[in-house]
Amino acid sequence: MKRTVLKIGGVLLACILLFGALFAITRLLMPKYRETSVEGSLTAEYYRDTTPHDVLFIGDCEVFSNFSPVTLWNEYGIPSYIRGSAQQLVWHSYYLLEDALQTETPKVVVYNVLALKYGEPQSEAYNRMTLDGMRWGKAKTGAIKAGMTEGEDFMSYVFPLLRFHARWSELGSEDFAYWFKAGEPVSFNGYLLRTEVRPATETPLPPVLKDPHLPETSMAWLEKTAALCKENGIDLVLIKSPSIEPYWYPEWDADVAAFAEAHGLWYVNMIEQNDAIGIDMQTDTCDMGQHLNVYGAEKLSRWFGSELKTRYALADRRGDEALDAAYRTLTERYETEKLRLTEGN
Amino acid sequence: MLFTSWAFLLFLAVLVPLYYLVPKRVQWIVLLLADAVFVGFAGVRGAVYMVVTIVTVYAAARGFDALFRRQRETVAAMKATHTKEERKKARLGFEKKRRAVLILCLCVNVGILFVLKYGAAIGRLSAAWLHTPAFGADLTLTMGISFYTFSSIGYLLDVYRETIPAEKNPFRLALFVSFFPLLVQGPISRFDLLGRQLNAPHSFSGERFLSGALRIAWGYWKKLIVADRLLVAVKALCARPAVYRGDFVFVEMLLYAACLYADFTGGIDITIGIGEWFGVTVEENFFRPYFSKSISEYWRRWHITLGEWFKRYVYYPLSVSKPMRTLSQKSRRLGVGVSRRLPVYLATLLVWALTGAWHGSNWTFLVWGVLNGVVILLSEEMKPLYARFHARFPGLTNGACYRGFTVIRTILLLSSLRLLDCYATVKEAFSAFFSMFTTWNWGAVFRGGIQSLGLSWADYGAAFAGVLCMFALSMAQRKGPIRKRILSHGTVCSVCVLLLLIGTILVFGRYGFGFDAGQFIYNRF
Structure with a gap:
């Protein structure tokens, strides 16, 4: 009897050791997204911010590069967060919103429409950057299943070691430095601060569209997103962030405008508002018109904050002690980083 | 269902507990159903070919049994009333019938394998040489067909030779033919070694x-x-x-x-x-093959079951077959050595050509097979020379260095031959x-x-x-x-x-x- 117990105990201990070792190895091998492809950190960082948000931005790089929650707070007292990551597709956006609604209910959801042009899964690498950081639950399961590319499998999301095991040969210092440590957030409430100025030199000719309309799949996900907002009493705002490239076709614009009209939503194509906002693609872009730098993002946030306040009667939350404290810390970190990067340029 | 797929691991995770949870008398049925699922995953076409093999082999083997029984009964009944010559004639009559059944069954099964293996290649050759329209491009091997066909033929020949009795239950034979782990890449198994085990009850x-x-x-x-x-x-x-x-x-x-x-x-x-x-x-299919000191030893240690199969069902019967015996007799005038060697060498080359052809329809495989046979025969011919060398330099050939040299030589030789597999x-x-x-x-x-x-x-x-x-x-x-x-x-x-x-x-x-x-x-x- 004693021998059997010892045997079972030994086997259990060996299993615990193996699982412990595999857990540690998985942590080591998973990309940390600290120095390169930092966008990969954005999804997970959302859970570190415990303050409530009146405005939640949803979308791809055009939200995490172009809107500054720090400006929105300091100018209008609007607490906000950006749930965006690189090439975040429409189904990702839907499930990330559903995931956010588990813990908070914003008053306004700002939805960037660029990703509507993709009706099919695009890239495994971007899928991983968007989804690996998401907390487990119905939303994450749905997001994974909705958009796996060929060759991806669900198990590798459950056990990321199955996906990232081959990184053993490319481990770098950041992998060890952030093995068990989260480190400082790379974003400012989901905003990735960039100070480089790379002016837009020319407007590239857009390729001819095979199908002038946005894919039906995308529109169906947008429909679901609108329904989810309605169900939760949230005002949904559709935006097209200002950019020169990728080209935003008038046909797509018409599709979104029609959708907005049919659902009684505000849709604003900010490309057409460049002058009103004050965006200058010679000074306000960090990559020749694809994304805004911090100067452009601050201009855009100032303009958009004013619009939001007027249209949705958002309260000025400055004076709330907890929020004041949180945003003071955030602003300090933001200004320090802005200065550091500006000097670095 | 690949061995390296999640589906396969899940399949095993369900099957193994189920196998031991069901009553022992139905364990073999669980395995048979698992085989059906595994084969089904690979496609209906493969399943159909497999069913044809099972049905024909079962029918032929049962036919042999019936013919043996009738032969014994007839000969026994003739004992008192007929002469020895008449009884022999009756026996030969039954033998003829058995051979006809065997040939028919072999034609069906080898035919299926042949068509699937070489159909596309023959179609290409026909188009290139005879300028006929290309055909057979869609003929591809189904999962495990090379392995289970050989196992089935082995069973058929064993029953034909009365080495083993025919299996009475067609589903138990089906279990032997379709046992899923062996369908991926063998080994080529024998019914007397595997079939009985599969059908026996097992405790965890x-x-x-x-x-x-x-x-x-x-x-x-x-x-x-x-x-x-x-x-x-x-x-x-x-x-x-x-x-x-x-x-x-x-x-x-x-x-x-x-x-x-x-x-x-x-x-x-x-x-x-x-x-x-x-x-x-x-059955084990390997015995540390890269430690072999010669190619013939290597082939006794690499893909053992295929070598055994060819030896048992092709090489031995061929070496002692009537045409070979005739050839041996006729070549006596060329010397005893030639007459002794000729049938063996011919059988060896034929078996190696078949081994090569078994690997695929490409000429490279055929050449690879024949070259293997040639190297083995050359080694055999050079044995006296080696013996003289060893006798002359006993110190040189007894050490570990020489053994290492022979091992490396074998690896290089077989690797050179394998280039035919690569290109x-x-x-x-x-x-x-x-x-x-x-x-x-x-x-x-x-x-x-x-x-x-x-x-x-x-x-x-x-x-x-x-x-x-x-x-x-x-x-x-x-x-x-x-x-x-x-x-x-x-x-x-x-x-x-x-x-x-x-x-x-x-x-x-x-x-x-x-x-x-x-x-x-x-x-x-």
Whole structure:
């Protein structure tokens, strides 16, 4: 009897050791997204911010590069967060919103429409950057299943070691430095601060569209997103962030405008508002018109904050002690980083 | 359903507990249903061919049984009333009928295999030479057909020779023919060794389960850490025969030797381990083949069951067949040595040509097979010369160095022959082989060339470490089976080894997104 117990105990201990070792190895091998492809950190960082948000931005790089929650707070007292990551597709956006609604209910959801042009899964690498950081639950399961590319499998999301095991040969210092440590957030409430100025030199000719309309799949996900907002009493705002490239076709614009009209939503194509906002693609872009730098993002946030306040009667939350404290810390970190990067340029 | 797929692991995870949970008398039915699922996953076409094999082989074997019984009854009844000559005539009549049934059944089964294996190639040749419209392009081998057809034919011939009785239950025969672990890449099994075990009831044994798990894990280890890694470089080298010449070919030979060994033995390890999980001992297919001191020894230790099959069902019957005996008699005037050798050598060459042809429809396989036979016969002919040499230099040939030399010589020789397996045409293979002696680019491989093959230095390092582990294990196995020694250290030690294997596979294996942890090399034969 004693021998059997010892045997079972030994086997259990060996299993615990193996699982412990595999857990540690998985942590080591998973990309940390600290120095390169930092966008990969954005999804997970959302859970570190415990303050409530009146405005939640949803979308791809055009939200995490172009809107500054720090400006929105300091100018209008609007607490906000950006749930965006690189090439975040429409189904990702839907499930990330559903995931956010588990813990908070914003008053306004700002939805960037660029990703509507993709009706099919695009890239495994971007899928991983968007989804690996998401907390487990119905939303994450749905997001994974909705958009796996060929060759991806669900198990590798459950056990990321199955996906990232081959990184053993490319481990770098950041992998060890952030093995068990989260480190400082790379974003400012989901905003990735960039100070480089790379002016837009020319407007590239857009390729001819095979199908002038946005894919039906995308529109169906947008429909679901609108329904989810309605169900939760949230005002949904559709935006097209200002950019020169990728080209935003008038046909797509018409599709979104029609959708907005049919659902009684505000849709604003900010490309057409460049002058009103004050965006200058010679000074306000960090990559020749694809994304805004911090100067452009601050201009855009100032303009958009004013619009939001007027249209949705958002309260000025400055004076709330907890929020004041949180945003003071955030602003300090933001200004320090802005200065550091500006000097670095 | 690939061995390396999640679906297969899930399939096993459901099947093994189910097998031991059901009453023992229906265990074989569970296995048969599992076979049906496994075969079904591979496609309906394959299932149909398999059913044809099962039905025809069952019917023929039962036919033999009936004819034997009737023969015995008839001859016994004739004993008092008929002469010896008449009884012999009656016996011959039954023999004729049995032979007719055998030939018919062989025609059907070998015919299916032949058409699927060579149909496309014949279609291409016909189009090229006779300018007929191309045909047979859609004829492809179905899963395991080369293996189960040979196993079935073995069973049929054993019943024909009255070595074993015919199985009365067609479903029990179906279980032998379709046993799923053997469908991927063999081994080619015998009914008297495997069939009875499959149909017998089995109780769960923790130790046997652990032993099987160790074997399975070691198989995956070899496949995913070594074979699939090296295969990337081998494929890259074979794909550009005009570019990769000289020392690249030498490296390719060695990489392919390691890759094929890890792939084939890895798959067989998984098969044998799965067999153990169901209480079945599957025949070993390898016996440390790379320690062979000659090609003929190598072939007694590599793909043992295929060699045994050809020996048992082709070579021996052919050597003592009437035409061979006649040939031997007629060649007596050329000398006793010639008359003794001729049938043996002819049978050897024919068996090797068939072995080559079994591997595929490409000419490279046929040439590879015949060359193997030629090398074996040459070695046989040169034995007296070697004996004289050994007698002259006993000190030189007795040491470990000489043994090492013979082992390396064998590896290089068989690796050279295997170049025919790597290239698309015989010409390319020979050209690559001779380039080792004509293209003097020694060192080009290590001056960056090797990194252009799709693997990083880290990958080569992992593969090399894997090969070293396999070598060390083979060395250790000379003192007895490793698993037995591990298991003798107790459950905890065995579980630790198992977990270590699983852990290293999970980290260093080539699987998952971006990798092609594909089918086993021998599955395409």
